[in-house]
Amino acid sequence: MNMSKLKISVTSAVALGCAGITYVVLQRIKPKNAEDALNYLSIEIIASEEACSQAIIKLRRKCSGHHAIGFDCEWVTEQGKRQPIALLQLSTYDGYCVLFRLNLIKSIPKTLQDLLEDESIYKVGVAPKDDARYLTQDYGVYMKGTLDIRHLARLCGYEDGGLATxxxxxxxxxxxxxxxIRCSDWAAEELSDRQVKYAAADAHVAIKIFVKLINDYHKGGIFPWFWSGHGNGCWKDLIVCKRYVDVPYKSKRNDKNSDKSHRIKEKEAKNGKEIKELDQKRYPHATRSKPLxxxxxLEAPDGELLCTCDNQKAMWYVEKELADVVSKxxxxxxLRFEPAGRYVGDVGRYYQLTKENKCVVCGGQDSYIRKNVVPREYRKYFPEIMxxxxxxxxxxxxxxxxQLSNMLDRTLRERLAELCDAPLSSHGHSRLTEDAVCKKIRSAARALLYQSRKHVLPEARRKELEAVILQHYLQHETVTEELLKEAAEIQVVFENEDYESHGHKVMEYFMKNEGVLRLEELWREHFLKSMQPQYMPELWSLKHNEERLTVRLKEGRLSxxxxxxLGLSV
Incomplete structure (x- = not known):
């Protein structure tokens, strides 16, 4: 065999070998249907309250290492109207799936409710916040710890499609x-084998995707402590997850300014274990360009420091000849006059300390916005003394x-709405209501006015629209252009006579029960817990007002x- 033939033989062998390897690789990455890929799932169907407790114990044990669980819900839609959730699916990473048939149980057992309301366990999926809202509407369960995996997909640079994608x-x-299968009868007396596998797959795939995205984000493979059960505290405190807990997802397709408004910043701590990401969003009218x-x-006449303040306020005293500049x-x-009172203790020292112009959560100094820890919708009803x-x-x-803090505030608002019987406006209790009949009349009139000029309305449709108008204007026998113009401007939005402000009702509840100081403290606790700020001003206190007003009470200056x-006593 000459050398040229030998070279051809070797080349052919290499080519065949490469082709074989390529074939094997392609076979491995070739998409598989869920039934084959997830044949290891252990599926348990719960149709009674008695069977629920053991399943919950098992779910908690199996998810204790990583504090996350796949979550999904199914329901029946009849004539375009959603019926109460019929099936709730939960799955652990190792393939244990539990399907809770809520339509047969007729309620959510206490053990299941406790799991759903346990904020230390993430319930991951696509749009889990929406399902959580339906659970509240249908069964009165206030679910916590939802995490939409699309947040993480975007963070990792992947497309933010639905679960199947x-x-x-x-x-x-x-x-x-x-x-x-998607629109099948989920409230049937018996679920088919295909329904069971479909429901279990949805919940399990969610937790699988979640784990992959977390590992991709950290680019270090699977953390040893993540699966061994060690370092649970590290996992629970993982910043990348906490940033998106209970935050609804907004698709890029619906955000015209997403390319400009969402930017990812990462900040690594010195030990290399903590990473922060910031989804930047522009606030063109709110972001401060000058320091707060x-x-x-500001000093008392005897030179005692009263407080720090901004330059404009200080110079106002000077311009009014109420104070003198000591140094520039x-x-x-x-001041040239004795103030009404002087601060005492830590309450007073808080106002004397200098404050830094930076984000109290992440320390960012490039832009900042004023955040009212206690939202104005409640504070505006506070007693003047507060x-x-x-x-x-x-x-x-x-x-x-x-942006994130405002989203997370929704959680406490919903809790207060339930506690104080103070519905939020988005739950159908709005100050303004829209009359459906008037809206239909206006739409008909505008359609006739516009379309008649274009000569495109079919005769049958024109008569149908005219009938809508004449049913309202009974004194008219025919539709004239003047009548159309009047109907086209008919009032559609009216004041809701039954409306009561959510903030006002919440304030009334606390004034009659726990006292307003408790409401203020709840919001402060919520801010610290939800945002975990690292740079709060020194001496900032949960009980700041209580301490300040207690001094007044002891001095006899409170009625x-x-x-x-206030709910205050000596």
Whole structure:
């Protein structure tokens, strides 16, 4: 055999070998249908309250290592109207899936409710916040710890499609999403084998995608402690997850400014274990271009420091000849009159300390927005005595943290709405209501006015629209252009006579029961817990107002009525 033939033989062998390897690789990454890919699932169907407890114990044990569980719900839609949730699916990473048939149980057992309301366990899926809202509407369960995996997909640079899209692209698993199974009777007396596998797959694929995205984000493979059960505290405190807990997902397709408004910043701590990401969003009318804190010093006539304030306020006293400038760098102004009172203790020292112009959560200094820790919709109803020195509850946040904090505030608002019987406007209790009949009349009139000029309305449709108008204007026998113009401007939106402000009702509840100081403290606790700020001002306190007003009470400067509203006693 000559050398040329030998070279051809070797080349052919190499080519065949490469082709074989390529074939094997392609076979491995070739998408598989869910039934084959998930044949290891252990599925348990719960149709009674008695059987629920053991399943919950098992679910909690199996998800204890990573504090996350796949979640989904199914329901029946009749004539375009959603019926109560019939099936609730939960799955652990190792393939244990539990299907709770809520339509047969008729309620959510206490053990299941406790799991759903346990904020330390993430319930992951696509649009889990929506399903959580339906659970509240249908069964009165206030679910916590939802996490939409699309947040993480976007963070990792993947497309933010639905569950089937992500399952195929990230896991190579093709879910059965034909309309016959999606729209099947989930409230049937017996679920078919196909329904059971479909429901279990949806919940399990969600937790599988979640784990993959977390590992991709950290680019370090699977953490040893993640699966061994060690370091549970690290997992629960993982910032990348906490940023998106109970935050609804907004698709890029619906966000015209997404390319400009969402940017990812990562900040690594010195130990290399903590990573923060900030979804930047522009607030063109709210972001401050100037510092909030000028840290000018305001002194009493004897030279005692009263507080720090901004330059404009300090110079106002000077311009009114109520104070003198003691020094310019830093600006120090001394009053010519004795103030009404002087601060004592840590409450007083808080106002004397200089404040930093940076985000109290992440420390960002490039932009900041004022955040009212206690939202104005409640504070505006506070007794006048509590509105003094409200600067304690105004902190600075960067645009990203401000956006996230406002989203997370929804959780406490919903809790207060339930506790105080104070529905939120988005739950159908709005100050303004829209009259459906008037809206139909207006639409008909405008259609006739516009379409008649174009000569495109079919005769049957024109008569139908005219009939709508004449049913309202009974004194008219025919539709004239003047009548159309009048109907086209008919009032559609009216004041809701039964409307009561959510904030006002919440305030009434606390004034009659626990006292307004407790409401203020709830919002402060919520801010600290939900945002976990790392740079709060020194001496910032949950009980700041209580401590300040207790001093007044001891000095006899609080009326009995004030004490009652505040919930304050010596």
């Amino acid at each position: 992500q399952s195929k692209s990230l896991l190579g698993i093709v879910l059965d999403k034909t309309w016959r 804190y000028h840290n000018c010093f 760098e830093p600006l120090k102004v001394r 509105k003094e020195h409200s600067s304690h509850d105004v902190v600075l946040l960067c645009a990203s943290c401000h 009995d009525e004030d004490q009652r509203l």
